Amino acid sequence: MTNLKPTSEPSVADSAELLAETSAESGRPVRSGWRMLLPTMTPWLAIGLGLIVAITLFGVIGPYLVGDPRAIRDMGLTGPSADFWLGTTQTGQDVLAQLAHATRGSLQIGVIVGLLATALSAFFGIYGAYRGRAVDEVFSLFTNVFLVIPGLPLVIVISGFVPAESRGLWTIAVVLAVTSWAGSARVLRAQTLSVRNRDYVAASQVSGERPWRVIIVEILPNLLPVIASQFVFAVIAAILGEAGLSFIGLGASNSSTLGTMLFYAQNGFALSLGAWWWFIPPGLIIALFGTGLSLVNFSIDEIINPKLKNLRLHRKRARRAARLERELAQAARRGGPAATASKESAR
Amino acid sequence: MTAADNRRDEAVLTEPALTEPVLTVEDLTVVYEVEQPVTAVKDASLTLHRGEILGLAGESGCGKTTLAYAVNRLHRPPARISSGRITFHDKDGDDVDILALEDAELRAFRWDKLSMVFQGAMNALNPVTTVRAQLKDTLLAHRPRMSRKEVRERSEEVLRRVGVDPGRLGSYPHELSGGMRQRVMIAMAMLLEPQIMIMDEPTTALDVVVQRDILREIVRLRDELDFAVVFITHDLPLLLEISDRIAVMLEGEIVELETAEKLYREARHPYTRKLLGSFPSLSGERGAFIRTGVDETAPGEETPEATTPTVPAQAPTEERA
């Protein structure tokens, strides 16, 4: 049989309304639009936030508590000990100290790239879609061009082209941002096109609202969950991308990141020498940070699509309703007084 | 005197005692199992007679759609039928207790004996297959032994019946106008010659001239094929035109069930009178409500609704969710 249910495409643009409805249904009217955009606390979100906060604290405060990561000692490749919790490298450098500084470097890259990429995608995606016509065509074409450029090879080429001495943190960040914004911009463009055609946008234009205010005050709040999700994703991608670049020796020359740590570990034959304390900690931090951000992203997904939020609750209620109804059907089949039987079971 | 008037007079005379019932609903209650369970339909009882058009009028959230879905057991959890009895009286004399049907029996029952035209049905056609394929799928699902030729003939016949050129069988839904798609949906609903057709706001999204065509088609088909129609809408004047009897629903309860003529002339329930008064007459006097500035707020509307939980929409499918 054909699909008989009216199909309505879900759109992120509806999320505010849906959220409002779901919260109203659960009996907690939400007065402030902003508070509505905060995810509800779930165990997964708590774990994710915990991981992010712990690693960020380690990256921010850690470097002040550890010794000089470059200091060379005459005790190469020793395992974890009371003096050096994570052992030493081939040249006797403190792995823990390196790890703290490397985490800081990776976080810096991640946040810078995340902000740059989000800004680029928001500009090209939202502004283009809002202006429409020629601007949209040009922006769209531009976005598509960037979308089909293979990211990593380009990054390798650019990084290889820029001389090592001028290949600083910012150069790498810009290169990563430029190659990673296009996908998000397309998503944002689609969402903006949807929101832009809402009557409330037209209404605010008719009341004389200036274009930038229409974008920022009327459209943007409805896109915030998507943008937040894209930012989180951009941070993960940037940290991984930078780690990849550094690992093949094309990273920022003047900074140390988790990627450079792995690069040196590889060069120092850490794996074949069994110096697990040298390569496992940076790898683990990358993995855990990525996990944390992903968990946060799942919670943001629930905001973008509030249906997910009430899914479990909804399923529970549906199961209960179905069970009660089955009892009624059975009672009817037995020929018993269905009405009374079910009324009792409803109690 | 128009044909419709004659028909109505006849109906008044013959009804309700002389025509046999095709569907009996007794004390049907439907509850939404949400935080605080909401009773969407409360002890609704009605009898649908063979060949009758029964109008079901009410405003958004009054439970009319929930009732229609529940009759067919098409409602989705968390909605559930908490009590009541629905009996279908088959043409060959069998009585079917719909609530007692097993899933497989229920699937066979739906569409075959009782079909539905959903709200916004014209957008429910599958956009990637032709009208022909969709009619065929429906036919073969219920009549697996039908030959290819029979399928084709039946498909052409139903399209012709609803006033769509059978040449359109090869068309994709987007190639048809809204009115045409709605007709195709009606054709699909009558494909298996059901004894009951439930139509939920079948014309709301259409222009009045197209609506008129479809209404005429429904009335004509009813006269020819003698199926019973439950016609759900908020448009009371429209129901007065086409229905034999009208049930008015308010907050889940059927507050009045009367022949169309009687309902219009001597409505008993105040809500019915209010609904009737909500439609200015096209040809009557320029009435009292005309720009007098009074009665700007409908009773009940001014009460703040923040405290009442949002009833999970009237449609069990919850289009938004």
Add this chain to the structure above:
Amino acid sequence: MTSVHVTDLVKDYTIRNGLKRTRLRAVDHVSLELTPGRTVALVGESGSGKSTIAKILTRMEKPTAGTVAVERDDGTTVDRSAYRREVQMVFQDPFASLNPFHSIEHHIARPLRIHNRTAKGEETRERVLEMLERVNLTPAANIAPRRPHELSGGQRQRVAIARALAPGAKVLIADEPVSMLDVSIRLGVLNLMGRLQREDDLAVLYITHDLATARHFSDEITVLYRGRVVERGPADAVILDPHHEYTKLLAAAAPDPERPGRVTAADPVDRDAIDNSACYDHFAGEWREAGVPAAEAKAVTRAD
């Protein structure tokens, strides 16, 4: 007080289909007069061009040809900068026309602030409450901080009306303002608009497909068919004594409990004969050419 003179409005849309371009004329030489205190109903089906006219009047679209002149009583013309203050619109769908993210107060405060009707926060707030009370949303202090989803459809549409009037609008374009509302509250909202119109001496363009409310709530009806005006005249004359075939068909398609059986009866006119080449003007009492500039429209003879 402000009136609007719409002269020979034309709007073409270009439809690109591969390399082929086709021109679609959505509005074809439509002329309208909106005067203070009077309501003109624009009646037609979807695709007849009525929403396009609304968009042009609210400057959301540019006309291909023709002029929209907005003039105050003292003869001064409303220029671009003041246009949005004078001409406002109420949208069809109250569920879509309010931003779910913002409070009711935001929706009314913004137009007040944009058009410098109020200076500072406290004053704006008072004006917002005043506006809410004007549209019978009481207690206003209770309604203002809420967000759209906490209000019913009728209440939302009242907010939309308050927003439209907030800049001090003198011309109101109401695009099917009640078609999405529950039937029992429609008349209430229309009556409200009627009162506001009298109080502020508004010029109102009431766009609708509902002939019955068009008749009761407007002074004048203009029937649009495929982009052209095919009949115009005083509300009662157009509905009770329609001349154009299309108007007759529309009138027959609207259910009327007083005269049952018309909807399901045979067509009163031959549908194939319906065209939009001529317009019956009840004021002049004659048929005129349609789809040509108003000044050049010649009288034509045509059997009714």
